[in-house]
Amino acid sequence: xxxxxxxxxxxxxxxxxxxxxxxxxxxxxxxxxxxxxxxxxxxxxxxxxxxxxxxxxxxxxxxxxxxxxxxxxxxxxxxxxxxxxxxxxxxxxxxxxxxxxxxxxxxxxxxxxxxxxxxxxxxxxxxxxxxxxxxxxxxxxxxxxxxxxxxxxxxxxxxxxxxxxxxxxxxxxxxxxxxxxxxxxxxxxxxxxxxxxxxxxxxxxxxxxxxxxxxxxxxxxxxxxxxxxxxxxxxxxxxxxxxxxxxxxxxxxxxxxxxxxxxxxxxxxxxxx
Amino acid sequence: xxxxxxxxxxxxxxxxxxxxxxxxxxxxxxxxxxxxxxxxxxxxxxxxxxxxxxxxxxxxxxxxxxxxxxxxxxxxxxxxxxxxxxxxxxxxxxxxxxxxxxxxxxxxxxxxxxxxxxxxxxxxxxxxxxxxxxxxxxxxxxxxxxxxxxxxxxxxxxxxxxxxxxxxxxxxxxxxxxxxxxxxxxxxxxxxxxxxxxxxxxxxxxxxxxxxxxxxxxxxxxxxxxxxxxxxxxxxxxxxxxxxxxxxxxxxxxxxxxxxxxxxxxxxxxxxxxxxxxxxxxxxxxxxxxxxxxxxxxxxxx
Numbered sequence: 001x002x003x004x005x006x007x008x009x010x011x012x013x014x015x016x017x018x019x020x021x022x023x024x025x026x027x028x029x030x031x032x033x034x035x036x037x038x039x040x041x042x043x044x045x046x047x048x049x050x051x052x053x054x055x056x057x058x059x060x061x062x063x064x065x066x067x068x069x070x071x072x073x074x075x076x077x078x079x080x081x082x083x084x085x086x087x088x089x090x091x092x093x094x095x096x097x098x099x100x101x102x103x104x105x106x107x108x109x110x111x112x113x114x115x116x117x118x119x120x121x122x123x124x125x126x127x128x129x130x131x132x133x134x135x136x137x138x139x140x141x142x143x144x145x146x147x148x149x150x151x152x153x154x155x156x157x158x159x160x161x162x163x164x165x166x167x168x169x170x171x172x173x174x175x176x177x178x179x180x181x182x183x184x185x186x187x188x189x190x191x192x193x194x195x196x197x198x199x200x201x202x203x204x205x206x207x208x209x210x211x212x213x214x215x216x217x218x219x220x221x222x223x224x225x226x227x228x229x230x231x232x233x234x235x236x237x238x239x240x241x242x243x244x245x246x247x248x249x250x251x252x253x254x255x256x257x258x259x260x261x262x263x264x265x266x267x268x269x270x271x272x273x
Numbered sequence: 274x275x276x277x278x279x280x281x282x283x284x285x286x287x288x289x290x291x292x293x294x295x296x297x298x299x300x301x302x303x304x305x306x307x308x309x310x311x312x313x314x315x316x317x318x319x320x321x322x323x324x325x326x327x328x329x330x331x332x333x334x335x336x337x338x339x340x341x342x343x344x345x346x347x348x349x350x351x352x353x354x355x356x357x358x359x360x361x362x363x364x365x366x367x368x369x370x371x372x373x374x375x376x377x378x379x380x381x382x383x384x385x386x387x388x389x390x391x392x393x394x395x396x397x398x399x400x401x402x403x404x405x406x407x408x409x410x411x412x413x414x415x416x417x418x419x420x421x422x423x424x425x426x427x428x429x430x431x432x433x434x435x436x437x438x439x440x441x442x443x444x445x446x447x448x449x450x451x452x453x454x455x456x457x458x459x460x461x462x463x464x465x466x467x468x469x470x471x472x473x474x475x476x477x478x479x480x481x482x483x484x485x486x487x488x489x490x491x492x493x494x495x496x497x498x499x500x501x502x503x504x505x506x507x508x509x510x511x512x513x514x515x516x517x518x519x520x521x522x523x524x525x526x527x528x529x530x531x532x533x534x535x536x537x538x539x540x541x542x543x544x545x546x547x548x549x550x551x552x553x554x555x556x557x558x559x560x561x562x563x564x565x566x567x568x569x570x571x572x573x574x575x
Binding site for chain 1: 284285286287288291292295296298299300302303305306307308309310311313314317355356359360362363364366367369375377378379380381382384385386387388389390391392393394395396397399401402403424427428431447450451454455459460463464485488489490491492495496509510512513516521524525528531532534535536538539540542543
């Protein structure tokens, strides 16, 4: 081990380990312990029940749709902020982080009011018979809102650092804007886009506060997995709550692993460029 | 490089028609997705006039919720800050076995649904949890009381301060501190006179973001607080209660306080970013599982 010149190592590491153990490791350990104490058959019965499976479906599909929307919108937003100069650009740039700064319950009631049938936006599709609030579409809206900054903030720095010479070379060779974007720029953005996508998707899978207001929360159709865990708790069915929460926990760890791999690749890519 | 528009041949996407259309579409979407939610909060909060608004804010339950939220932040944020500084000091100033792993563990709360965090705390301090029965017989209340709310808030914000400091302190290296100690400064003196001035903006940045999240946390707190009106309702929980009671104006009045907090946080963020904060870590603002030292090393090497 390297020699230590600076003081404070035992104290700093001690505080860190105590804090992490009590605040992070202990509760997660207790949850895993509780879920594991169920035994495989009971566990499987709970996590594969039709209501649970329906909740995974609506959560995953809404998260996919929200992430797809954010892919296009987030990318366009990053592009506009980096490549164009227009009045109010800095203001918009600062506003991009609003979904992270706004408490989710506040976002939830605001979006529900906007997208309810008599709301500013909900009334438009309502003419065509399309309801947004209290349907899976509403879940998608809430997820898209809360995870929007991820794609913008991962793509933006890469777009800023993009070497203009690459585009110029492609232009000299007679490439159209469209083909240069698709064949030169997009491939360079791909690692950052993938990292942003996985962050956005992971956040959508775990989101709770913004969604429960707008979702309608009907079992089998608009009930997300996080809410099902919450409902099981309120019914004092602690085993089922532990089992369903453990599914979310395992998914989060999987997404964390994927995100870390993608981010490491994106960073290596940036460092090389 | 800094200005891609002037003094260059047009780059991809610079055709005026395309440019204007894209800016138009994006601004319209920003108005719908980001500005409208903020506007509707203000609109609804004041929809029944200033008096109703003032009465809603001055309601004892709302005032209690504001007080509880502030107290929670006053406890959770300083403890979290001390932890963040200690973690950053240990991780960036020393090499030790398990350093990388420790970083991953610190970042875990970012990836976990707040509901999972709440449920997990129930299995530690609840009656059906590890310490629940012992705490109950000793008559110590953690859950459905202030300690539970503070603990759950500390879980969801555990990485906030550390994540701002680690990449910055990693990039700054150890030379200055080593020079100070070799000249005879004590550890504390070295920290306060050498390290702190270099990290103060990033530290403040982390504290601001941490505070915003603590005051706005909903999911984790809603599991552990028990939602007792006038007792364990924080402001976000109180908003939910009012909203489901069909007291829309009251709910939005309470929400407007938190929306104002969000706007102030964004302004503080912009001002601190001008001082260089948040730059060592080029990734999303409030909730990203990060690989912090990799970021720092990537930026140093590029």
